[in-house]
Amino acid sequence: MTAHVNRRVPSLIARAGTASALTLAVVGGSVLVPGAASEADAATQAAKALNVAASKRGAPYKRGAAGPYRFDCSGLTLYSYKRVGKSLPRSAQAQYNKTRHIRASQLQRGDLVFFHRGRSVYHVGIYAGGNKIWHSPKQGAVVRLERIWSKSVWYGRVR
Template structure:
């Protein structure tokens, strides 16, 4: 999963985007997971609801990392291990590998 994610470093962010032309956070995770035969729902919150919640200590590279507020996920990335993730951040940024900036995250695993 991480090798696939690394191929897309630099893809520009675009809200609602779902392809390597430009994508948002859940568009990126959905596209990258589809490259290994796993279909994910469209939004970060739907991806969280469709995954099996695991603890941070159980998380392995390739799991999903969710940023939540009020019980709903507003952002998602692919856990890279060592407190790092791949994600599409926001307008003006590109798909990158960066540190998870808060401890207020949850992790999910998909089959």
């Protein structure tokens, strides 16, 4: 398969032309186009942020806390993404406002799940797959993996 792809790459490059705005690159037998690498990099960062959140399993909830040992909901998402080099605002509403809003059909592991009443966001977690999120739910609880319990949710992807 790789040999077949490699034979076609020179003709693709020739057709694109040296002065073309579209630059093709061959990496490990794959043809990449501009912008594709950044999407892959964002997905990798999201997966790493998800792993950070999961590593905090059992950490107690504390209102206003953003780690490393205690968290509220938006504190956990802020901390998890900060550890992978991404900046998020402090509150769940502000995080929703900063993310790229996506549909449920686009949801990937590491995206943020926002719970809302009307137009106001009141809670956030990190999507783990299988209709579950990692989150820090409330006073007296700990960071845990839990099923999404509401249909009043919006989704966001950290840029």
